[in-house]
Amino acid sequence: MTRKEFEARVRDAIDRIPAEFQAAMKNVAILIEDWPGPEAEELMEDDPDEVLYGFYQGVPLPERTADDSGMLPDVIYLYQRPLEADFPDRASLIREIEITLVHEIAHYFGFDEEILARYGYD
Known part of the structure; x- marks a missing residue:
């Protein structure tokens, strides 16, 4: 997947986050790194x-x-190459981008790994 396509899938995942959570996210950058x-x-x-x-x-x-x-x-990093390596199927990659983004946003809101695991975001 090109970087441009990956960025578009990240934007799609952001758009699916409920509006009240998006509104509560202040001073957070989302960066994509290889x-x-x-x-x-x-x-x-x-x-x-x-x-x-x-x-x-x-x-x-x-x-x-x-x-x-x-x-x-605050910064949320998403790492494109490890995601692509472990999820070569386009549909599973798109789903994992969303799961990873939600996982990292949850840390911003104070959720720890134990809580995230309970909800399937480990």
Whole structure:
């Protein structure tokens, strides 16, 4: 899938997020990278066999304080090449883009891995 097509599928996934959640997302950038970079190295050290499809970098909403105002945007990274490698079928790739995006947005709202696993977003 070309980068342009991948970006279009990410936009489609964003459009399917309920409006009230979209409205609550403030100061968040969604970036597409080919592969995980330095921003994810620490996470990957814990499990070098783990394949990352996405990564949330920031301060989750429930943990923010008044001191956090004026900070740089939180970032949600989506990693195109690992997603394509593990989901070569177009339909499954599109579905996994959406699952990964929702997973990372949930971290922004303060959901941890345990809660996400309960709802099938692990």
